[in-house]
Amino acid sequence: MKRILIIGAGRSSSNLIKYLQSQISENGWEIVIGDLDPEAAKERLGRSENLVWFDINQEESSGEAIENADLVISMLPAKFHILVAKLCLKYNKHLLTPSYVKDDMKQLEPEIRQKGLFFLNEIGLDPGIDHMSAMREIDAIKRSGLELLGFESFTGGLIAPESDNNPWHYKVTWNPRNVVLAGQEGTVKFIQEGKFKYIPYNRVFRRTELIEIEGFGTFEGYANRDSLKYIDRYNLTGIPTIYRGTLRRPGFCRAWNVLVQLGMTDDSYEMANLSDMTWRDFTNSFLYYHPTDSVELKLFHDQNIPQDSDIITKLKWLGIFDNSPIGLDRGSPAKVLEHLLNQKWKLSPNDKDMTVMWHKFTYRDKTTLRLVEKHLSLVVIGDDPVNTAMSKTVGLPLGIAAKLILSGKIKRSGLFIPTLPEIYEPVLNELEEYGIKFKQRIVSPET
DSSP: OEEEEEEOOSTTTHHHHHHHHHTHHHHTEEEEEEESOHHHHHHHHTOOTTEEEOOTTOHHHHHHHHHTOSEEEEOSOGGGHHHHHHHHHHTTOEEEOSSOOOHHHHTTHHHHHHTTOEEEOSOBTTTBHHHHHHHHHHHHHHHTTEEEEEEEEEEEEEEOGGGOOSTTOOOOOSOHHHHHHTTOSSOEEEEETTEEEEEOHHHHTTSEEEEEETTTEEEEEEEOSBTTHHHHHTTOTTOSEEEEEEEEOTTHHHHHHHHHHHTTTOOSSOOTTGGGOBHHHHHHTTSOOOSSOOHHHHHHHHTTOOTTOHHHHHHHHHTTTOOSBOOOSSOOHHHHHHHHHHHHTOOOTTOOEEEEEEEEEEEEETTTOOEEEEEEEEEEEOSSSSSOHHHHHHHHHHHHHHHHHHTTOOOOOEEEOSOSHHHHHHHHHHHHHTTOOOEEEEOOOOO
8 A cells, every 4th residue: 555645734624635635545545644733734624534733843743644655745834845855855755745946956866866766846837737738739839840939927926806805806725925925036037029128026016917818807917036937947048038927807916016115024033022013013114204194185185096096995905004902922024914804804704716828829830930928727717615626736737746646647756847858748628527628729920
């Protein structure tokens, strides 16, 4: 009997666990779920079988759990994956994670390969389904002898239209800390029409574009991370345009930019006297002193916000001018803001979330010189606050990849992301059985 150890039973784990549990009888697996708070995980998942306490910082006990597994899936926050990876190397275990490959993980690649292990990272939604769907299309374009001139890709975790009931048109459907710190991974880099472009964090949320997705209306996209590294990952040397971004509903980015410019997303220091602050005090702490002007007036002047702007509606609804206590003893501005968003953007019991992905490929027939623009779009709606669209689109690719490894259908060793046909074809094909399927649209063929 092969044993799968899932580390972390948070928001994105529920459908991964559900999928693997459904495969037990057919494949003869045993599933063990390790979490720092098994009781909370039990309440969230509605099950307790094989749910154990797991603390990655306790090397002896966590090492024992990994040693007893055949395959490890880490659903921990990204910074902890390296600790899991080192234990997997120590005990010769395969590893899956949904997170980006960091430099410390790359340094392990020679040892991973030498031990004949398979480490697959970035196998979730974004990163994950974005890689697989992009590579399937890029490989098809190349096989057809076409010249790819541009690739743009946007993904967003949002609230479904039927549950959209606040002026931000947004609720927290994944890790709230990542929402607060979005855009802070370094200067955004991409290529547009052969020109290298760079956007510093303080400008990210003001450089947006509008994207229309049939049946779901208009979204706005902002540039995300370093798109240049995907030139090599996707074998796109010489491509004139490559751009990756994140989706929100129109108006979100302008309002969020106010919080960025004020300094509320800063995670580099702890605030003093926090336990005595109200939300109004918190906001006022980032503004200039004036003996008579209200906090609202100072903020509107400071950020150049017109009186009739819908930004004001968003900020007031968020509660940053309220006189109620913050309720934290210590924390950075980003931690305080995260605490607020956890209250205001929390999913209600009947809410449904939505994941949205959109690709644009621009290519040319080398013989006829005909130019074509092709769009792929994916929209997935969650069932409830546990079986979310985010949980489906992150967890199911992980589960399917685990099945491929344990069944011997992937015979490679080393550190990978899912850009190989032997990974992306079976994963995407099975995802379609769960309703996770892209729509295609030719937008602007030349005639």
